[in-house]
Amino acid sequence: MSFYISLSGLKAAQSDLTTISNNVANVSSTAFKKSRAAFGDIFSSSALQTSGTVAGQGVRLNGLTQQFTQGTLETTDKTLDLAITGEGFFTVATESGQIGYTRNGAFSLNEDRYIVDTTGSRIQALPVDASGTVTSTAAADLTDVQVPTSYTNAAGEVVDLSSLGISKTGLITATFADGTTQPLGSVALASFPSQEGLRQSGDAHWEANNDSGGAVYGTGASGLFGTIQSGALERSNVDITEELVALISAQRNFQANAKAIESASTMTQAIVNLRT
Template identity: 50%
Template sequence: MSFYTSLNGLKNAQTDLGVISNNIANAETNGFKKSTVAFSDIIAGSAFTNPKLMLGIGATVEAINQNFAQGPVEQTGAALDLVVNGDGFFTTRSAISGDTLYTRNGAFEVDDNGYILRGGNRLQAFPTDAAGVVSGNTLQSVQVPPTNASGAQFAGVAVGKNGVITASYADGTNVAVGKIALATFLSPGGLRQEGSANWSATGLSGTATYGEPDSGFYGGILSGALERSNVDLSEEMVGLITAQRNFQANAKAIDTATQISQTIINLRT
């Protein structure tokens, strides 16, 4: 039994090492959220087993939990580099598949069609009138017109703390083109990681609840900055050493069990 108990320990330590390694590898990934491994013990016995004689048979991985604490903020100066200063995820939609993805990485840009996007996924917002007042609850992709009603050319874009996206034109006029919609979840730990600092909703996370930035418990929008990874390298290095020691200890337990078995075999022969 000791062989299998220690083998489980090796597998668990390997999983822990893998999670920590992934955290360290993404220490510079904007919007990345670190994960931690939760373990639970395994006990085998029946209703007739003396509880004072029950023997544990190792441990198993109970969950790999995501930590959605906010990461440090880095100033960039770019108008479409955005940070959610508090709770909430940016909502984006793939122009190809139509899938809805959620992210904390606000490194957006304007494409040649005027859509504000990141990695091919278009930013979703509440529709507004020209003054920035929300006019509906149906989310839509934010598109900046190349010219305004007077025919003046697009000159730039700005995003307010309240999430209103304002396009500026060469004649000095400003027109609101939408208000960023932030998403929250009943259980964000149930979100599925999709890569590129994107998440998708699952049955465990619940459906998204949308709200306006800087209202209620939704965070405000900080323009000209990006949220960095929330990985603490010092903490991860300590965890890495601990996981390595656990791996070595379980390997040593297997080696000890092997020596004991060999001794017994030698006695019998």
């Protein structure tokens, strides 16, 4: 029995090592969120036994949970680099209409002047009126953001785009050479009843499911959505020192369980030798 108990400990230590290794490997990944392995003991006894006379039967992996703590912000001075200070997520959509959520705010313009993320998915915005006030927060009203290169004024003149700005609330504003400003939409931030229930899809992207609950959309600087900072990116929340200490601890755990298996094997061999 001790062999199988130590074997379960060996498997648990391996899972812990794998999780920590993945955290360390992604220490430089933009907006990466570290994970932690949660373990539980295995115990069972018959009706004729008491807990005081029965040893445990090992350990099992209960699950991996992501830690959605805030990562440090790194200034980039690029307007379309966005970071969230808070619990919100950027909402993006693929060309097929698949909705995803990300903390990776490294956005840019594609060949069609749509604002896209590192995977090519288009950032989603809430509709606004001429004054920049959001008119709807419904999922059905989310739209892609396309940045114009110019506009035609009342005199029929074509005026070129001068700059693009994004406020702390997420309002995207185009400023033209004649000083005219035009709101293009407000960055749609999403929050969830349970962040830990989100399903990872890579590149600091997540998908909603039954465990996370449905997304609630809103603007920056309101509620749990957090504040948007233009010209900055969120770094990974992995503390390399903490992870290296945990890595050593997991390695020692692995070695101890391996030693226990070796001891159990030696004792079994000794018993066999007695019989012969």
